[in-house]
Amino acid sequence: MAELSGDGSYALGVVAFGIGLLVGSFLNVVIHRLPRGESVVRPRSRCPRCGHAITALENVPVLSYLALRGRCRGCGEPIPLRYPALELVTGAALLAVAMRYGASPEGLRFTVFVSLLIAAAAIDFEHQIIPDAISIGGLVTGLALAPLCAWAASGDAAAALLRSVAGAGLGFSMLWIVGFAHARICAAAGRRFPHWPGDGEDFPRPTALDYWTWFPGMGFGDVKLMATIGAFLGPVGVVEALVVGAAAGLVLGLAWMLVQRDWNAPFGFGPALAAGAVLVVLCA
Numbered sequence: 001m002a003e004l005s006g007d008g009s010y011a012l013g014v015v016a017f018g019i020g021l022l023v024g025s026f027l028n029v030v031i032h033r034l035p036r037g038e039s040v041v042r043p044r045s046r047c048p049r050c051g052h053a054i055t056a057l058e059n060v061p062v063l064s065y066l067a068l069r070g071r072c073r074g075c076g077e078p079i080p081l082r083y084p085a086l087e088l089v090t091g092a093a094l095l096a097v098a099m100r101y102g103a104s105p106e107g108l109r110f111t112v113f114v115s116l117l118i119a120a121a122a123i124d125f126e127h128q129i130i131p132d133a134i135s136i137g138g139l140v141t142g143l144a145l146a147p148l149c150a151w152a153a154s155g156d157a158a159a160a161l162l163r164s165v166a167g168a169g170l171g172f173s174m175l176w177i178v179g180f181a182h183a184r185i186c187a188a189a190g191r192r193f194p195h196w197p198g199d200g201e202d203f204p205r206p207t208a209l210d211y212w213t214w215f216p217g218m219g220f221g222d223v224k225l226m227a228t229i230g231a232f233l234g235p236v237g238v239v240e241a242l243v244v245g246a247a248a249g250l251v252l253g254l255a256w257m258l259v260q261r262d263w264n265a266p267f268g269f270g271p272a273l274a275a276g277a278v279l280v281v282l283c284a
């Protein structure tokens, strides 16, 4: 870990926060378009109500929202607060990563990782899915960056790759076993979930792929996300992230049930796992 002090740390913090705002602005586009199967590059964003094309000046993170007083310049439609909020959260998260790891290869690796986690958590919260572009794309990125950043820091690239592969395998296995065992126990006990199996469907049989990959209360996207978390954190970190994430999930899930006043209110496990992983990056 790089020791920082004085002006260098201050300048790095400002740069990291600024980059975080821009990354957050891009994540807003990703979070909106990826689950809908749209390109994240083009076309230019438009107001969903009046079709007014958002100009570059109206697209400056946070500042444009304040200057426009939170309304579309074309029709006055309120812009959801979650847009500037996500930019600020991403800015704060990347600032924290920079303060913890400095301007180092590890700092870069965890900047990518935390950005991925924020996108995964926000999409899972809104749509109860984690797109493969994030989970599988993140897994490949994690496996590639581990040896690359170790090499850039004059470390052992082969050992870093091995750690990354072991973490991914462990993360995948741990969550898959939990989901699979839970599914079999629920099926044996005859417990029913709203969408597992669907109306008029039977419980999946061992000859069907669904038997191995379709679990109640936890999507296979969470299993793939845990593999990504392992690829970035290694075998020790991924266990820590799961423990912290499960605790966070318990608290967040209970709070969500209380707010919804429904003991079966659906709550994605993804945001809790992502929160656990971010805490491990910043505190472990």
Ligand SMILES: [Zn+2]
Pocket: 047, 048, 049, 050, 051, 052, 072, 073, 074, 075, 076, 077
């Ligand atoms: Zn408008």
